[in-house]
Amino acid sequence: MDEKLITKPHKDPLPKFELEEYMAKMAKQINKALDEAVPLQNPQTLHEAMRYTFLAGGNRVFSTLCIASCELVGGNQSLAMPMACAMEMITTSAVILDDLPCMDNDDLRRGKPANHKVFGEAASVLGSHGLFCLAIEHFANKTENISPDRKLRAIVEICSAFGSEGALAGQITDLNSEGKEVNLSELEFIHRNKSGKFGEASTVCGAILGGGNEDEIARLRNYGMCVGLAYQVMDDILDATGNKNNKDQEGGRDLLRDKATYPKLIGVDESMKYARELVAQAIKELEYFDSVRAAPLYQMANFIVSGKC
Template identity: 60%
Template sequence: MTSKAKRVNKALDETVQLRHPAKIHEAMRYSLLAGGKRVRPVLCIASCELVGGDESSAMPVACALEMIHTMSLVHDDLPCMDNDDFRRGKPTNHKVFGEDTAILAGDALLSLAFEHVAAKSTEISPDRVVRAIAELGSAVGSEGLVAGEIMDIDSEGKDVSLNELENIHLHKTAKLLEAAVVCGVIIGGGNMIEVERVRKYARCIGLLFQVVDDILDVTKSSKELGKTAGKDLVSDKATYPKLMGIENARKFACDLLAQATEELAYFEVARAAPLYHLAYYIASRQH
């Protein structure tokens, strides 16, 4: 993960350079290069390599995924959304550049993501590039991440069932992780069976990511998390610990991890090893 993340960071730094108008590019770079483990880009590259592709082929889509993810964080932190002051241990984008610039920086990252895939995937067949772009668009749109966000907002202060909570997070969190692995397999030339196997894997680790996030929110400090702890409790959001209790939430996380790794049994063990390890990383992360 460390070596792949370093190469992703280098590619992102080269893609989003300081140019005119300076303020918007500074704001884009501020959040895009603020750190993080680059889970989505690494998942994309690992999935491409899983079916015989290579890192260079997957890198444009990998960078696009991080741009889209960063956009979602910048917008999610805004006062009209989650109203957060810190992200990855630093003041959030709107705290540094203002709300207007933060919104535009997110917009710019989103549009650049699709431009980057189309312009830089020159060695990949047009059919595969179009399929990858369609997958990305679906993951981020009104039936993907945006759907999850609006359902999440509407659920605040309301009684939400476990099924409703799962539906929120399948859209809000899992969809972009799903796009990461599916796009990787598409770019790598994988077949439909391989696409569906990694799609199911990603849905499991997407929910796993959220369950762990919910647990950390009530068990760790703001310093440990790098963002404000306990916000879900304050805003009366539906979370897995709230609906299931901490211990049952931890058991659910273990079950999701088992389901995710079961989907990988279809593939050659050596090639699937990074995806196994990424699943375990998501399950055991502490911030």
Template identity: 50%
Template sequence: MSLLKGVTHNLSKLSTRGTPNRSRSAGTNLILSSEETAEALFLPKARAFCNNTDHSKNEAEVIKHDSKPGKTRTVFDFKSYMLHKIKSVNQALDAAVPIKEPIKFHEAMRYSLLSEGKRVCPVLCIAACELVGGQESTAMPAACGMEMIHAMCMMHDDLPCMDNDDLRRGKLSHHKVFGENVTVLTGYSLVALAFEHMTMATKGVHPKTMVRAVGELARLIGPEGAAAGQVLDLLCGGKSGTGLEELKYIHLHKTADFAEAAAIVGAMLGGASEEEINRLRKFSQCLGLLFQVVDDILDVTKSSEQLGKTAGRDLLANKLTYQR
């Protein structure tokens, strides 16, 4: 717990100033305490569940009432919420990419997409939508799109020309099963399907809002976002003279931009105000950076069996990481 508190405290000091070729509004500096984060994201969600008498039994289970003499306290059960949403996302992904002709190709699409994962970005997308008054059903196509794009990134990251890793999520990497050529084409198809599914399956959202959400997602995964972070990550591997500014740029883009895209798109689809969008942008950037710090630490403290991927890979590749 003390480690996570320390990481959170250090993250609150980070800002985007000094990162090359990236402009962010003045309201998005990464200064947010853990208390503000919890209050901003989870407490309104708990209150919304309590005030909504139409939620399902599974959703109601995320709210617990801790009663003491003279006082009743509402507690948001984060673990139950995550498990419930992960189940919903997995069902939606299964339906979005069914087995059909050409069977081998669709099996390749489903291999990484439906493998056991954390589903952080799709759940964040749904949570952000619900937080501002939207419904899970409204955000679900976009949430599935997030996971499709994430699956593509993992598949391409593991290729020999990138990180050259044989394991992902506890099983053989995509290219070890289907070959490098099929992995590249499958990744392209998943990105195309992500945008198609998001735009065609989403209901009840104004076209202008959808266009804005699609543009935001494209920007955050493209040459101003995750792709730029990945390129610099590769270029800095084994290079001397790199430091904190380059590290901040890499992780802000390679990892935090995915979290930002999930939260902002979900919020937009849910009808968020500009103030709510800006607050969620700040929160998601902090969350993404925190995720990367923890991931860097786990890479050198856990085994391959525990991680579901090759442990110590970043260290062997001499990549720029927080512990380095």
């Protein structure tokens, strides 16, 4: 993945921005907030299962997108942090389910045994449900200085991203497509729902909580959907080629399960081209915003197609 990244089509010169430093700082703050949000308590096995997967590490891409979007429209980190934690809880809830034997049957997650390999399937299912419920409770209780209508709008957004018109729809369609021929439209439906909706919800919730107007929210919705879909396309590519940056992305898992993927349908090169087109669309939405505040989102979009996620 050494190809030249997309040139920024922004109307203003982009200021110097250290993405790795920014993401490391954000991950540290988000990890601290998550640790405090899900304390070890009785029943201990349940809470250990809830904590295990989201404390295993990761780039915190979606939660960072939430905070960056909030700051882009004039909000601050404290307004968005409860939602950033909720986003991590809900995406973790989803991956715990994805890894189960009845789903994708993965033994590893971020280089560690998957949740069900450590705690058993029953505790993992219950832990997944616990995280989803806690996500909404945590956001509702910990979010301050936000009007009730914006809080409610954000809750609807994040629940929709996970529900029967979001990640669950993508997952069931993905499972039903294994071993079958699917067209590009069907594949896009899977990917837009499995990861695209989480990218969209992250940026939209951030914009809502930051006080963004309808135009700003719409632009960040388009940005988030494109980035989320590009994230999933890159996941397909890295599974097909192997990812030395990701311990559990050794490659070939999708092929073994005969999953519908972009490399399978259009090849690795065309898949990479599509991912870059999505990132270009996302970046174009940022032209409307101040270039200094847009810098994190611009750099994170390029990070998605760098192969380092």
